[in-house]
Amino acid sequence: MEVIMEQMPIVIRSLNIGFLQTLKLFFVTLAGALPLGLVIAFGSMSRFRPVSWLTRIVVWIVRGTPLMIQLLIIYYFPGLVLGNPIWGSGESGRFVAASVAFVFNYACYFSEIYRGGIQSVPVGQEEAGLVLGMTRSQIFFKVTLLQMIKRIVPPMSNEIITLVKDTSLARIIALQEIIWAGQAFLKGSQGISGEIWPLFFTALYYLVFSGVLTVLLGKLEQKLNYFR
Amino acid sequence: MPILEVEHLCKTFERTEVLKDISFSLEQGQVVSIIGSSGSGKTTLLRCLNFLERPDSGVIRVNGEVLLDAGNPSPEQEAQIRRKRLHFGLVFQSFNLFPQYTALENVMLAKELLAKEQPDYKARKNEIHEEIRVLAEELLRQMGLENRMGNYPHQLSGGQCQRVAIARALALKPDILCFDEPTSALDPELTGEVLRVIKELADQQTTMIIVTHEMAFARDVAHHVIFMDDGYILEQGTPEQVFGNTKEERTRQFLSRFNQGQ
Numbered sequence: 001m002e003v004i005m006e007q008m009p010i011v012i013r014s015l016n017i018g019f020l021q022t023l024k025l026f027f028v029t030l031a032g033a034l035p036l037g038l039v040i041a042f043g044s045m046s047r048f049r050p051v052s053w054l055t056r057i058v059v060w061i062v063r064g065t066p067l068m069i070q071l072l073i074i075y076y077f078p079g080l081v082l083g084n085p086i087w088g089s090g091e092s093g094r095f096v097a098a099s100v101a102f103v104f105n106y107a108c109y110f111s112e113i114y115r116g117g118i119q120s121v122p123v124g125q126e127e128a129g130l131v132l133g134m135t136r137s138q139i140f141f142k143v144t145l146l147q148m149i150k151r152i153v154p155p156m157s158n159e160i161i162t163l164v165k166d167t168s169l170a171r172i173i174a175l176q177e178i179i180w181a182g183q184a185f186l187k188g189s190q191g192i193s194g195e196i197w198p199l200f201f202t203a204l205y206y207l208v209f210s211g212v213l214t215v216l217l218g219k220l221e222q223k224l225n226y227f228r
Numbered sequence: 229m230p231i232l233e234v235e236h237l238c239k240t241f242e243r244t245e246v247l248k249d250i251s252f253s254l255e256q257g258q259v260v261s262i263i264g265s266s267g268s269g270k271t272t273l274l275r276c277l278n279f280l281e282r283p284d285s286g287v288i289r290v291n292g293e294v295l296l297d298a299g300n301p302s303p304e305q306e307a308q309i310r311r312k313r314l315h316f317g318l319v320f321q322s323f324n325l326f327p328q329y330t331a332l333e334n335v336m337l338a339k340e341l342l343a344k345e346q347p348d349y350k351a352r353k354n355e356i357h358e359e360i361r362v363l364a365e366e367l368l369r370q371m372g373l374e375n376r377m378g379n380y381p382h383q384l385s386g387g388q389c390q391r392v393a394i395a396r397a398l399a400l401k402p403d404i405l406c407f408d409e410p411t412s413a414l415d416p417e418l419t420g421e422v423l424r425v426i427k428e429l430a431d432q433q434t435t436m437i438i439v440t441h442e443m444a445f446a447r448d449v450a451h452h453v454i455f456m457d458d459g460y461i462l463e464q465g466t467p468e469q470v471f472g473n474t475k476e477e478r479t480r481q482f483l484s485r486f487n488q489g490q
Binding site: 122124125127128129130131132133134135136138142143146147150226227228 | 278279280306307310311313314316317318320322324325326327328337338341342380381382396397400
């Protein structure tokens, strides 16, 4: 126990740095995947068949294969197969590659939730907008969008909490997120080696962060309760 | 000149002919009631007038201007259709109020969006907004909803919702206001308050087309009654002609239950 108390400050500092990278990946993924998901949702609902087919095939592939494989392919494929290592070899390159994989993967999941949300808004809402002389984009932004958001908050909360923990998959391309930081003390880092407790300790970070998100998303759900 | 002329309107869904050679006209300030059993094409007719469906053939004229000549295949731009729609208003059976807006906001929304297209919008923004609010409040008062303006649709009864929907349609000052079974989703008590409001509009010479299953109301409020059956206009004329001196056997059959109740 005493040993752990001595190691604690060093470990916490390392884990904090790793967790910062985890948070960065989390927010970049959200910022990219939330809007991109909408674009993909519109693609899959397109009345122009080739577009909707193509989009649905892409969504099928992305949702049908492990994110870990996608990370490996996106990170290694350009360098090892094409001989053009576009991501570079440093931490920033790994971060960009991981962001691309996460944004694309999550956008595909979000798109299906969006599609469900949009299609669950009664068609009468659009028709009411049309007969009132509104344009289709006015109808989407002024009428449909908020009703869709209200409907998708619970399933989106689920995905967002999953994302918090999925960021750990970026460990596979050695992104220095919190799992990587915890594992370092197993192999040996800053005079500490053979210690597994830092790795176990990382769970607490995820737990606290997803707790905070649960509360915030619950607040959003409540806020949208003013209408039905 | 009639405000509305509909000539030889036809509409087919898949292989079902829903409207077959529909022709009628309507004078300014008058009310036409359309009656008939479910599936006879009444709703589709209103949807064609409001450009929610495109007829396969036929002509629609408002104030002499050809709004739609379905035989003319020139593709219409979305923006043009949008302009044309504004000649008509439509009140739906299921109200279709926007749930995230209050009664007042529901009435104001479309008008405000349209105002943004005015050239002087930027300069007179606050003034225009105020004008629209005053108009919307006035309409809601007229509908007997002065105490309900700040309520959201889910806080209102069905009858109140439908009256908000009527105010919302009136806010755009359509030439012709259409009702698609406006009381079919309401219980008898709430039906009365909505029909009263429509009757008041008729007394103020609002030009209206009312699809309804309320036979007594159709007879009392209308200047002209159309009976539709299987996509055709089987019989039309004054309420006295259609209800009193029914010519067609099918119409008599349809009206028999109603007449027994009288």
